[in-house]
Amino acid sequence: MKSLPFRLGIHPINWVGEDVKEFGDETTFEQIIDDIQALGLTGTEMGRKFPTDQVVLKRELNARGIQLVSQWKSVLLSDPSYRASELEQYRRHAEFLKEMGSEVISTCEVGGSLHFDPRRTPNEKEVIRLDAEGWAHLAEGLNQAGEIAKQIGLKLTYHHHGGTVVESPEEIDRLMEMTDPSLVHLLFDTGHSYYGGGDPLHLLRKHRERIAYIHLKDIRLEVLEKARSEQSDFVTCIRKGVFTVPGDGCIDFAPIFGELLGTSYTGWALLEGEQDPYQHPARLYAERSLQYISSLIHQQTHGASNLSLN
Numbered sequence: 001m002k003s004l005p006f007r008l009g010i011h012p013i014n015w016v017g018e019d020v021k022e023f024g025d026e027t028t029f030e031q032i033i034d035d036i037q038a039l040g041l042t043g044t045e046m047g048r049k050f051p052t053d054q055v056v057l058k059r060e061l062n063a064r065g066i067q068l069v070s071q072w073k074s075v076l077l078s079d080p081s082y083r084a085s086e087l088e089q090y091r092r093h094a095e096f097l098k099e100m101g102s103e104v105i106s107t108c109e110v111g112g113s114l115h116f117d118p119r120r121t122p123n124e125k126e127v128i129r130l131d132a133e134g135w136a137h138l139a140e141g142l143n144q145a146g147e148i149a150k151q152i153g154l155k156l157t158y159h160h161h162g163g164t165v166v167e168s169p170e171e172i173d174r175l176m177e178m179t180d181p182s183l184v185h186l187l188f189d190t191g192h193s194y195y196g197g198g199d200p201l202h203l204l205r206k207h208r209e210r211i212a213y214i215h216l217k218d219i220r221l222e223v224l225e226k227a228r229s230e231q232s233d234f235v236t237c238i239r240k241g242v243f244t245v246p247g248d249g250c251i252d253f254a255p256i257f258g259e260l261l262g263t264s265y266t267g268w269a270l271l272e273g274e275q276d277p278y279q280h281p282a283r284l285y286a287e288r289s290l291q292y293i294s295s296l297i298h299q300q301t302h303g304a305s306n307l308s309l310n
Helices: 029-038 054-063 080-099 132-152 169-178 190-195 200-206 221-229 234-239 253-261 282-302
Strands: 007-010 043-045 067-070 072-075 104-109 155-159 184-189 211-219 268-272
Touching (some): 029 054, 029 282, 043 268, 054 067, 067 104, 067 268, 072 132, 080 104, 104 184, 104 211, 132 155, 132 169, 132 184, 169 184, 169 200, 184 190, 184 200, 190 211, 200 253, 211 221, 268 282
Parallel strands (some): 007 043, 007 268, 043 067, 072 104, 155 184, 211 268
16 A cells, blocks of 8 residues: 555454464465455465475565565563573574565563463463562563574564563563663554553553554453453464454554554554454455455545445
8 A cells, every 4th residue: 555654564464363373274375465466465474384494485575576574573581591591582483584585573472371471281270460579580681682683683563462561561661661771672463452451542542652563453352351351361262263354343443554654654454353264265355355455544634434344
């Protein structure tokens, strides 16, 4: 979309689940990137179906005019005993992304998480929140990881995320307060903001100077409310269909795009759905979401009425 001041892409998680492996598991790398090219989008993240051989990956993406924007990196920095090994892995991750032409690293602390923390056991039921000492270790470790990224020529963008120790508005604020703004940036995710009990527009306005990467994701409110009443964990919420693409859920993206169009943000914004592609075909839903976004841009520039995906 030429009228956008920032770059619009799409995440492969629309085709193949990362946290819910059965979602689109038979989908191939070639199908994903062929669909992205057909959608007219030029940016994506690394997905689990993507080849790890840089020569092959570059060749296939370049042939379709697609840039690798980033790749998720789990970190366990709240536990200092993991610090050295985590930072070494982070350096290798950053070097890979730099070689691929990426500019940002999607980074998320997994300590305390039910689903991502390697120290947790299957019979546990709740996220273990950080204490003051854990917060201090996390902030220090993120600053060090951010310094590594900066030296290599990338930005650490922290991904606040459902089912982790940084998901609520208060936790996001605390992380931003405790970390160095020149080293730790924010990955603004609309869906995870709402899932964590926040207002995405408020988060965008409050931390816009720290935002260096964006995920555009919507929420099915009825699914979220039912899952919460049943005390479902994060991955179960995904299986129930809590997430969808912009325009298909309850988030009002009109003021969000109004804010983005009025800022100097020129980085990437990736569409995300993270839902079962057999029930919600990735390319079809992306096409509808792009139509919805186009209507929002028209609304901002011409005052047209808002359109929904349905």
